[in-house]
Amino acid sequence: MILKYIILFLLALTFANAEAYVSQDMINNVAKKYNKFAENRFINMEHKLEGLQDKTTIIKLNTVNTFFNQVNYKSDMENYNMADYWATPWEFLARDAGDCEDYVIAKYFALKYLGIDPKQMYFTYVKSTQFKEAHMVLTYFETPTSEPLVLDNNNRFVLPASKRVDLTPVYNFNGDVLSASAKKANQKTTQKWDDLILNIKKGKI
Amino acid sequence: MTLFKQLSILVTLLLLSIFATVLGVNFQNSAKSVQDQLYTDAKNTATSLSLSLASANGNISMISTMINANFDNGTYQSISLVDMNGQVLYERHSERKIADVPKWFVKYIPIKAPIAAANVSAGWNPIGLLNVQCDTATAYLHLYTILYSLTISFSVIFIISLILLYILLIMLLKPLKNIRLQAEAISNNKFIIQEKLPYTQDFKEVVQVMNIMVKKVEDIFNHANETLRHQSELLYKDEATGLYNKKYLLNKLPEYLKVDAQIPDGICMMIALSGGAEANQALGRELVDKLYVDITTMLRRQAKDFNNSLVVRMNGTEFFLLLPECSEENALSLANYMDHGSTILLSKDLDEKVTFLSFGVYKYHHTQSVKQVISASDYALAQAKLIPHKERVYLHKTVSNDEIMGKEEWRKLIKFALDHNTIHFDTYKVLNIKSGELVHNVLSIALLSESQKYSYGHFIAPAISLGLDIEIHKKAVEKLLKEPPFELKGTICSLRLSEHYLDNPATYNELKSLFEKYAKNLSFKLIIELPDIVLAKNSKQLQVFKELFENYNIQIGIFEFIGEPRDYNYLKELRPAYIKAEVNYFLSQTSENISSLQVAANSIGIDLIATSVMELEALGTLKARKINMIQGRATEMLG
Numbered sequence: 001m002i003l004k005y006i007i008l009f010l011l012a013l014t015f016a017n018a019e020a021y022v023s024q025d026m027i028n029n030v031a032k033k034y035n036k037f038a039e040n041r042f043i044n045m046e047h048k049l050e051g052l053q054d055k056t057t058i059i060k061l062n063t064v065n066t067f068f069n070q071v072n073y074k075s076d077m078e079n080y081n082m083a084d085y086w087a088t089p090w091e092f093l094a095r096d097a098g099d100c101e102d103y104v105i106a107k108y109f110a111l112k113y114l115g116i117d118p119k120q121m122y123f124t125y126v127k128s129t130q131f132k133e134a135h136m137v138l139t140y141f142e143t144p145t146s147e148p149l150v151l152d153n154n155n156r157f158v159l160p161a162s163k164r165v166d167l168t169p170v171y172n173f174n175g176d177v178l179s180a181s182a183k184k185a186n187q188k189t190t191q192k193w194d195d196l197i198l199n200i201k202k203g204k205i
Numbered sequence: 206m207t208l209f210k211q212l213s214i215l216v217t218l219l220l221l222s223i224f225a226t227v228l229g230v231n232f233q234n235s236a237k238s239v240q241d242q243l244y245t246d247a248k249n250t251a252t253s254l255s256l257s258l259a260s261a262n263g264n265i266s267m268i269s270t271m272i273n274a275n276f277d278n279g280t281y282q283s284i285s286l287v288d289m290n291g292q293v294l295y296e297r298h299s300e301r302k303i304a305d306v307p308k309w310f311v312k313y314i315p316i317k318a319p320i321a322a323a324n325v326s327a328g329w330n331p332i333g334l335l336n337v338q339c340d341t342a343t344a345y346l347h348l349y350t351i352l353y354s355l356t357i358s359f360s361v362i363f364i365i366s367l368i369l370l371y372i373l374l375i376m377l378l379k380p381l382k383n384i385r386l387q388a389e390a391i392s393n394n395k396f397i398i399q400e401k402l403p404y405t406q407d408f409k410e411v412v413q414v415m416n417i418m419v420k421k422v423e424d425i426f427n428h429a430n431e432t433l434r435h436q437s438e439l440l441y442k443d444e445a446t447g448l449y450n451k452k453y454l455l456n457k458l459p460e461y462l463k464v465d466a467q468i469p470d471g472i473c474m475m476i477a478l479s480g481g482a483e484a485n486q487a488l489g490r491e492l493v494d495k496l497y498v499d500i501t502t503m504l505r506r507q508a509k510d511f512n513n514s515l516v517v518r519m520n521g522t523e524f525f526l527l528l529p530e531c532s533e534e535n536a537l538s539l540a541n542y543m544d545h546g547s548t549i550l551l552s553k554d555l556d557e558k559v560t561f562l563s564f565g566v567y568k569y570h571h572t573q574s575v576k577q578v579i580s581a582s583d584y585a586l587a588q589a590k591l592i593p594h595k596e597r598v599y600l601h602k603t604v605s606n607d608e609i610m611g612k613e614e615w616r617k618l619i620k621f622a623l624d625h626n627t628i629h630f631d632t633y634k635v636l637n638i639k640s641g642e643l644v645h646n647v648l649s650i651a652l653l654s655e656s657q658k659y660s661y662g663h664f665i666a667p668a669i670s671l672g673l674d675i676e677i678h679k680k681a682v683e684k685l686l687k688e689p690p691f692e693l694k695g696t697i698c699s700l701r702l703s704e705h706y707l708d709n710p711a712t713y714n715e716l717k718s719l720f721e722k723y724a725k726n727l728s729f730k731l732i733i734e735l736p737d738i739v740l741a742k743n744s745k746q747l748q749v750f751k752e753l754f755e756n757y758n759i760q761i762g763i764f765e766f767i768g769e770p771r772d773y774n775y776l777k778e779l780r781p782a783y784i785k786a787e788v789n790y791f792l793s794q795t796s797e798n799i800s801s802l803q804v805a806a807n808s809i810g811i812d813l814i815a816t817s818v819m820e821l822e823a824l825g826t827l828k829a830r831k832i833n834m835i836q837g838r839a840t841e842m843l844g
Contacts, residue, residue, distance in 0.1 A: 177334070
């Protein structure tokens with residue numbers, strides 16, 4: 001227990017000037033609502049992300065992919081008793097469970113926090129030939145025309161799309177890109193994206 | 206402005222603002238909803254089209270074909286595809302005109318169709334953004350239809366609500382209307398008691414208070430009425446026989462002796478019992494008193510055959526019979542008949558040389574004064590008493606009162622005035638001697654011949670005998686209403702109408718027609734004066750006239766009031782503006798009598814006016830009796 005407070009204190013001193021990915025209040029709330037393991041996962045994530053601030057993009061992609069791939073897979077029906085639900089990164093990590101969209105969301109926002117341009121990342125709807133089901137992965141584009149890197153919860157490696165013959169791309173989606181256009185019309189981006197952003201702003205855990 | 210009008214305006218404005226606001230909010234919501242729908246449609250199209258475009262694998266010609274197919278088969282304002290650098294790869298735009306919607310609607314209701322975007326991919330790579338904007342023409346039409354329907358339905362609801370609220374207001378304010386009517390009645394000195402109390406507590410209390418007030422005033426009037434009746438009886442009646450006394454005769458005679466009396470002459474008969482003291486000694490007081498009652502009964506029986514006849518006990522032993530339209534011959538035979546009858550009344554125990562009845566007969570003419578008639582009657586009786594034998598009946602011949610002008614001359618003169626419309630109005634003042642202010646002008650009809658003016662006193666008697674008085678009154682009223690003298694503008698004027706004129710069957714319709722045409726725009730306030738005897742009858746015919754006068758804001762005034770011992774409730778019902786009585790009446794009454802009359806009159810807002818005030822000396826007594834309004838020659842001396 002004392003060790004935990006020492007680590008937190010050191011972290012606070014180290015990154016006093018940087019804005020934390022998750023606030024101390026949120027960590028406290030997670031501890032209160034879930035358990036100390038959940039709290040530790042959040043502390044661990046904060047520690048891991050802060051350590052990546054100055055790293056290369058590829059390290060960031062790999063580390064984030066590996067970190068969140070440790071979370072257990074669980075369908076929305078089992079997890080939230082809903083057919084399809086886009087969980088906030090905090091819900092995903094606190095419950096230590098989620099489906100493919102939840103992995104993508106958690107990785108997207110973590111990488112965005114780490115300074116990756118959101119326009120370079122897409123929620124890509126793919127067909128998994130291996131599992132023969134609809135699936136979603138996060139794709140990273142160095143340039144708009146370059147071959148994307150695929151961050152998949154079913155694969156611990158971040159691989160170029162050409163290496164992922166088990167996946168057939170169907171549709172790319174980037175809420176941040178679309179919301180810029182939607183804001184002009186004072187309209188919603190999409191129902192799911194807007195709900196997700198709202199929940200993140202509210203700090204839903 | 207009445208409370209009902211104020212509330213009606215307020216309710217209308219309130220309803221109008223509520224409905225306008227609700228209409229506005231509804232329309233705004235509809236407009237927002239239409240715009241949202243435009244975006245949703247665009248968004249759905251963008252997403253589904255972008256998914257389709259993914260299959261084109263970045264082939265622009267394929268992509269443009271697919272966009273064309275979508276654009277041409279839908280209602281879009283624009284569809285464009287921009288690459289990742291923001292360069293337009295392909296674009297379709299429509300300049301469709303907005304039809305079926307008024308131009309003002311498009312001008313004042315701006316609808317901007319939102320642009321929805323979706324990512325377009327080719328394989329793994331995003332190739333750009335697809336922007337879709339729906340067409341606003343349909344939205345305008347939809348929105349205009351909504352506005353039209355909303356306006357119609359809100360208008361209908363508004364009108365229905367307004368009607369219902371008005372009905373509610375009428376129901377709620379009905380007691381207030383009754384209160385207003387009661388208040389108006391009070392200000393007009395009318396006694397209206399609201400039997401049905403309003404449901405609303407506030408109104409109920411007001412009505413209760415007003416009812417109490419009205420009841421109090423009515424009680425004051427009733428008490429004064431009763432006192433006045435009682436006092437008049439004491440003043441005017443002989444206790445032993447129940448006959449009127451000399452005071453009454455003196456006040457009553459002017460009614461018979463006036464220039465426009467419908468019955469121009471008649472008989473005055475003075476009857477005296479001589480030897481009353483001897484009879485008292487011989488028979489005793491009780492039997493003599495019975496004798497007087499028997500004489501009274503006899504006189505009454507004889508008088509009843511004559512309209513408007515009068516039997517008066519002048520003093521202990523003298524009686525006075527006034528028999529209108531009775532000839533000298535009839536009077537003599539009647540006197541002789543009564544003389545014979547008296548022998549039965551007078552007991553055999555009485556000496557007929559000492560105790561007897563004498564009959565002085567005198568034919569009066571309406572142009573004579575009261576004094577003349579009484580003196581002549583006294584003289585006739587004195588002469589009758591001197592007759593030394595039975596049948597002590599004396600006829601005092603009337604001095605011939607031939608007119609200077611013959612009947613035909615009068616007819617010509619009156620006809621001339623009627624045909625040439627030379628009716629004129631003399632005006633006399635009624636003054637308030639306390640304040641010196643003019644109360645009203647008395648209008649008196651006069652006729653102008655080619656060379657001379659004839660006042661009412663001059664022409665009315667011959668006019669009555671020629672049967673032209675009604676025509677004169679008719680023309681006079683017509684002239685007064687049609688061509689009112691300019692100097693009367695803004696004043697109050699009274700005009701006397703005779704009973705004979707009102708009795709004429711055509712008069713009502715003639716007056717009604719004249720009032721309908723002219724009375725509403727009359728430049729002065731008119732009061733119609735009627736004799737007290739006519740008002741006291743309070744006949745149905747009078748009620749009809751009163752209603753007609755009231756409709757045109759014309760009041761009634763009373764003249765020839767002598768305070769007959771009667772119920773004065775007719776004053777309460779007819780509400781005359783004033784009561785005019787000869788100055789002698791006010792001077793001859795007891796102060797209690799005058800006081801009762803004043804209380805009764807004041808309680809219902811009636812003024813008392815003394816007429817025929819010739820000398821200024823009378824003013825002091827009148828003032829002392831609180832009679833402050835006068836008419837007569839004295840006003841000229843004051844004026």
